[in-house]
Amino acid sequence: DGGITQSPKYLFRKEGQNVTLSCEQNLNHDAMYWYRQDPGQGLRLIYYSQIVNDFQKGDIAEGYSVSREKKESFPLTVTSAQKNPTAFYLCASSSRQGDTGELFFGEGSRLTVL
Amino acid sequence: GDSVTQMEGPVTLSEEAFLTINCTYTATGYPSLFWYVQYPGEGLQLLLKATKADDKGSNKGFEATYRKETTSFHLEKGSVQVSDSAVYFCALSFQGAQKLVFGQGTRLTINP
Numbered sequence: 001d002g003g004i005t006q007s008p009k010y011l012f013r014k015e016g017q018n019v020t021l022s023c024e025q026n027l028n029h030d031a032m033y034w035y036r037q038d039p040g041q042g043l044r045l046i047y048y049s050q051i052v053n054d055f056q057k058g059d060i061a062e063g064y065s066v067s068r069e070k071k072e073s074f075p076l077t078v079t080s081a082q083k084n085p086t087a088f089y090l091c092a093s094s095s096r097q098g099d100t101g102e103l104f105f106g107e108g109s110r111l112t113v114l
Numbered sequence: 115g116d117s118v119t120q121m122e123g124p125v126t127l128s129e130e131a132f133l134t135i136n137c138t139y140t141a142t143g144y145p146s147l148f149w150y151v152q153y154p155g156e157g158l159q160l161l162l163k164a165t166k167a168d169d170k171g172s173n174k175g176f177e178a179t180y181r182k183e184t185t186s187f188h189l190e191k192g193s194v195q196v197s198d199s200a201v202y203f204c205a206l207s208f209q210g211a212q213k214l215v216f217g218q219g220t221r222l223t224i225n226p
Contacts, residue, residue, distance in 0.1 A: 004157075040219075042203060042216040042217055043158075043203070043216040043219075048213065090157055090158065102160055103160075103214055105157030107155075107157045108156070
């Protein structure tokens, strides 16, 4: 089945540690995205990538980093510089050919900083 | 900038009640409009969409009509079920922009 796989589903981190969230898609989509979801605030865009080896900052990129070395993969690193990293993180992808704005989402990763 | 505003939640209804979740947007131009649904513990999935004024999107008994004159895209369902309990997000995007702008989400709970 085609889809987006995020891992791990739950992650705990001590303050000062970097963590990397995995996102893999087998939909052959060009574009991939990372969103952060906080209660009552909807989804906010962290980073997005429209093509391999290229990515752009979203609205809340500070304290995060990404890479896009392969079309299928778009990992997100939450660095120690992120002041409030506890949140639900959602990865998504879309087909540039479709260009309708429709996103396909993974099931999310919940990060808790202890 | 572009933005989406949804009615404040949470919304609690009884089974078979009529549902309306309001959504209005602010944008320069004419975006495509979407409703996404998030069931507990899951990611978001597209519920319905409309790409131009007066279009009606529909799916699973839900409907929403793109109203340019009121910049609105309200979600409706005639008879809700317990299984409709979820968080609903209204969103917009522009052709070629490849980015979605989301509202804050409305949590819906349906009681049997």
